[in-house]
Amino acid sequence: MASIVDILPDAPPVPGMNWMPKRGAQAEGVLSRAPLDDAARKKTLHAAWEILGKGVDPEGTPASQAGLVVGYVQSGKTLSFTTVIGLARDNRFPLVIVVAGTKTNLLAQSTDRLARDLAADAADGPREWRLLPNPTEDNLQTIKKTIEDWSDPELDEDERVTLLITVLKQQDHLGRLTAALSDPEIDLSSVPVLVIDDEADQAGLNTKVRNGQESTIYRCLRQLRGVLPLHTYLLYTATPQAPLLININSALSPSFVKVLEAGDGYVGGAEFFAPDSPYVKTIPAAEVLDDANLPAEPPPSLIEAMRFFFVGLAATLAASDAPKRRSMMVHPSRIRQVHRTLQHWVEDCIASWRRIEALDATDPDRQDLERDFLAAWEAVRRTAPDIADFDAVMAKMRRALRRTQVIEFNTNGRVRTPEIEWRDADGWILVGGQALDRGYTVDSLTVTYMPRGVGTGNADAVQQRARFFGYKRRYLGLCRVYLESSTLQAFQNYVAHEEIMRGELEKVAASNTSLREWTRQFVLSPALRPCRTSVISVGEEYVRVRGEGGWAQQREAKLTDDLRVANGQAVDRLVSGLQLEWDDSYGAASDAQRHKVARSVPLARVAEFLADYNLPDPRDTATITTLYVIIGKALEDDENATADVYLMRPNYRASRSIDDAGFLNDGFMQGRTGDGSDRYPGDAYFKGSNVISVQVHRYDLNETVDEREVPVARAAPLIAVHVPRQMALPTIVQAPSSPAP
Secondary structure: OOOOEEOOOOOOOOOOOOOOOEEOHHHHHHHHOOOOOHHHHHHHHHHHHHHHHOOOOOOOOOEEEEEEEEOOOOOOHHHHHHHHHHHHHHOOOOEEEEEEOOOHHHHHHHHHHHHHHOOOOOOOOOOOEEEEEOOOHHHHHHHHHHHHHOOOOOOOHHHOOEEEEEEOOOHHHHHHHHHHHOOOOOOOOOOOEEEEEEOOOOOOOOOOHHHOOOOHHHHHHHHHHHOOOEEEEEEEEOOOHHHHHOOOOOOOOOOEEEEOOOOOOEEOHHHHOOOOOOOEEEEOHHHOOOOOOOOOOOOHHHHHHHHHHHHHHHHHHHOOOOOOOEEEEEOOOOOHHHHHHHHHHHHHHHHHHHHHHOOOOOOHHHHHHHHHHHHHHHHHHHHOOOOOOHHHHHHOHHHHHHOEEEEEOOOOOOOOOOOOOHHHOOEEEEEOOHHHOOOOOOOOEEEEEEOOOOOOOEHHHHHHOOOOOEEOHHHHHHOEEEEEHHHHHHHHHHHHHHHHHHHHHHHHHOOOOOHHHOOEEEEOOOOOEOOOHHHOOOOOOOEEEOOOOEEEEOOEOOOOHHHHHHHHHHHHHHHOOOOOEEOOOOOOOOHHHOOEEEEEEEHHHHHHHHHHOOOOOHHHHHHHHHHHHHHHHHHHHOOOOEEEEEEOOOOOOEEEEEOOOOEOOOOOOOOOEOOHHHOEOOHHHOOOOOOEEEEEEEEEEEEEEOOEEEEEEEEEEEEEEEEOHHHOOOEEEEOOOOOOO
16 A cells, blocks of 8 residues: 655645645555656646645535646646646546547547556556546446446545546537536545646637537537536646636636746746747848738748758757757648648758759769858857757758658547657657647647737737747757747747746735735737736736836825725825925925925835725726835845835815715826926926936815815825836736626
8 A cells, every 4th residue: 555645844824725635655655656857846846736725625525626747838737737747646536537638649649648647557466547538328337337436435545546538628528528427326425526628728618608609629628527426626737828717606716826836947938039049030021921812932041941941850860869850840830721732832842952962972963052051050059059960960961861750740630630749750740730830749849930910919828839948957058949020029029028927926826815806907008918818707808017117196186985995094194204204306396396305215104004005996906016016026136126206295285076986087296387487397397317216296176066066075185196107017917807796
């Protein structure tokens, strides 16, 4: 019987844990078979412990939990959920369900990977797993008997089998699985179940929510969860925007989050799209393909990319200690006819190079070919200085050209996307569209050629095309990514968005705050949308704040008495102890034009003030949240950053009128007045140079009732904040919706 001990002797307490999973042989077995060092194994195990522990207690009463697990593209999310699955087996979960993508090739890839990493296909020894892909009613007895074994006291732990079901995210397969688990002969009332939704932002979310309806796959997933009384549902993705922005009452809305760290060998957007990155090349505008009017000849940038790929492959073959395989991905569009044309271009080019390479060394065509490959070799050497010398590379070029297979990687009228046995060739060039968009791992990928735009401009869709990310530190010098300029810009914009978003989610994970209570806040280029709008409910659309800097004024003024008093106290705490002096930048003519200022106030103090200053209106919430993000980024860059705080006209009492709803829609800041020596420059003039500035105003508020001005509040605090252009960030904010009663 496998020993079960505490997960980690030094595991720190984690907020939000519902129970403490125990460590056993299965989770350790997964990690022992992974190519990780001890530190990485420990980190992966601890993350799995936290993820499972934030879900349902397997010995508790019927309940369900949904959690969001966020990794980078191609960063090892599969290893994470495989470790969680192993840990679930160690903690007596009889049933695990993996919803493994929308395509058969992805299901096969995931099923094979799970079988290998869990040793579920071992020919001898105890059988801890029963793997069941896409079950039907024919598997009913298998499911029933497997679950019943867990309540048989005569069986030892290693005689009880955990049923591992992999299922396609497709209506018929999900429906059959739900029907099988709903059978009266199967009692799941106290059976803990783990459900993994891989690529959770794809297909399963409700794309008809704006019409008050349910899309098919969403309904199927909701019904599947409905027949599992005690379960944890984990949404794994690298692009969590859509799962975060859906209504919190959705069946797939997560209540907790875990952000996964990538291992040391991972290379992602931060390196590929760093300023002056040597790994990215721009496809000239004249060479971007028009799907409806393809040229007669391949564009020069495609030929250049192929030369680079074959030099890298030949260099790999010439090296004694490197893997002997490399791949290239050509990702032009979704149209199959375009794929066929590019496939023919690639095949014709390889055939021509093979013919020329076989000529005598004195032949002019052979010499031209070698000059072209020499230029590519020199380009490779700039990022891979240890590359074999040029003669050694050319000595392997004939083999590289001969042992490369070119595949049109889509269904092409077939039932399935082709399955590749990577060991069958030294080089692979995959030409395809949607099949290469997300989820699929291209083995040993070095060169990507993507002559396509950003499409609809959804940030998550753009990022999922980054199949070129991954654990390739060892051969990064051989990697190049060729992109159309707008797509390159979109990836560059996404990098900052992703890091800030992950940072905000990490703060939620480290607190006791439910993810459903978190105000969604993203930094995102105006050229991109976070995700498809079809999954966002009407009335819950996000607010986009342009990243141009400038003044932001409080809109809602009336508030409740208690809230207004609390905001006044927050103002008192902000200014308490500050060295406020009369501003001398303008020669004031009256108390209505005289203001006090405290300079070099710690920016962290301003952040605390904004956290305490409560403004319920969604527009104000969006503004405050945007300021949080900007201030947070500024403090990350410089923890000693400062701000200027102004107390506007402290010796003068002014008044403002509010509308019927209690808003100051035209603002409250005084504009420019007078001319000549009596000219007042306006309140907006009073701000610091290159720092965030906060203005605190106090006004008597009035509203019109029966054509009379009626007092509402005296000395009500109102704030305005100025952000310099260089500190501004384009931001998206969505406040959490109210939970269902």
